[in-house]
Amino acid sequence: MRHLIDPTDLTVEETEQIVALAEDIIANRAKYSEACKGKKLATLFYEPSTRTRLSFTAAMLELGGQVIGFSDANSSSVSKGETVADTVRVIRCFADIIAMRHFKEGAPLVASQYAGVPVINAGDGSHSHPTQTLTDLLTIKREKGRFDNMTIGFCGDLKFGRTVHSLIKALSRYSGIKVILISPEELRLPDYMLHEMSVNSKLEFREVRTMEEVMPELDILYMTRVQKERFLDEEEFDRVKNSFVLNPEKLTTAREDMIILHPLPRVNEITRAVDNDPRAAYFRQVENGKFVRMALIYTLLRWADENKPFDRTPVFSEEYVVNEYECPNRRCISATEDVDRLFHRQADGTCRCAYCEAKARQD
Known part of the structure; x- marks a missing residue:
């Protein structure tokens, strides 16, 4: 299983392959009109969005797939206190791929640990926006x-x-x-x-x-x-x-x-x-967003169907510290939900939060 949580989750070669695929889609749109037929994308948007949410929706529909999800977290069980982890455990029963935007930094990373289907970070707080x-x-x-x-x-x-x-x-x-x-x-x-x-x-x-x-x-x-x-x-x-x-x-x-x-x-x-x-x-940039998201959705679903070995998100492919420190960032998902507190250990001995990259508070 592959996710896109951070731009560096894709190698340079993979990034360029997705860009090249987007260019091919632009030139041959009919060729991809049923590429994701029978597949469902769940758009989980915990904060307002126009371009990104509609871009994902249009991308999946043009690939022949279907779209479910919510554009307002208050209309979902999130308003009752449901965690990100529990939400994606439920959504995986209905969808083949998830696009998540969240006001908490690191929320899509948490989702990727529990979803069991590819997760795309559609923007997490002020941290990252890889698509x-x-x-x-x-x-x-x-x-x-x-x-x-x-x-x-x-x-x-x-x-x-x-x-x-x-x-x-x-x-x-x-x-x-x-x-x-x-x-x-x-x-x-x-x-x-x-x-x-x-x-x-x-x-x-x-x-x-x-x-x-x-x-x-x-x-x-x-x-x-x-x-x-x-x-x-x-x-x-x-x-x-x-x-x-x-x-x-x-x-x-x-x-x-x-x-x-x-x-x-x-x-x-x-x-x-x-x-x-x-x-x-x-404005040309906006339209390009639809095509590159078509290429990304198609690629991640193809990798999932091929059972390509799961290349873990970069923060988990290194040595990291668990629950030893506290993240000082109030916008971090670790500040409000029950998640493992994960930190990168840097070369200089300091640690940075795996979810938001804030420097750890070491008491």
Whole structure:
């Protein structure tokens, strides 16, 4: 059994195979119209979503399969206190594959331990969003023709931006990648990500405070919104909500072949006047999401049918510590549900939570 919980659960070769399959689906849609006939996808969405949930639904229907699930956790037994583990044990009786979005970081990882069918992480808190990463990679491939030798600027909310975290992980495996982090101090990339990037010899990065100073360097500008729902302090949100706004004036120094990506939804960080610029690829990016999810669903179900040996999620393929420490992250699934407290032991002796990657509290 294979799951997709983190972008690195797929090897570089497997990632590129899924992107290539998505391109084949785009070129030959009729060929795949019954590829998943008789199969059911369960979409378990514990927080609101438009693009991702409908994208998964459209993907399965275009493959000839069926879709069950919920778009509001309050309409399910979750409202009665049912745990993630128990929910997926029930859902496995009705579905062949699960796509889960959850506001708690690490919830899809917990689900993968109990589901018995492939689990796809459709976004867990501010931690990871691997199918958006596949969407981004397909878009980059179609727009730029390559994954290597590029400079990409990530702008806006880098602290809570799970799409940013996931795409950086994926791109770090390619050569010639330069990352420029554009954010206010309050929304800097999390420390664990900065540490991961600093020890990765393939990836160069630097932090700046304005997009104007780096615009001429960029092959890709990846915009993100400031996510009000991730803030515990509304005053802090108000201070940073309008930190970066992309308008046509700021694009005057950008390369003609630069592309603008955004996982959406946007609020005011890209003005409508930018939409007609040929470099604006974010709505093309949305459509690519359906095709790459078709490729992923088809691939995971095929692997399951072939009884391919279960390659355990990376956190469990290493040495790890169980129940010895406590995760300090209140958004972590381990803070609210009865799960094993699992931690990676790092080379420097510190430990990081297997569910959310927060540094362990060692009393």
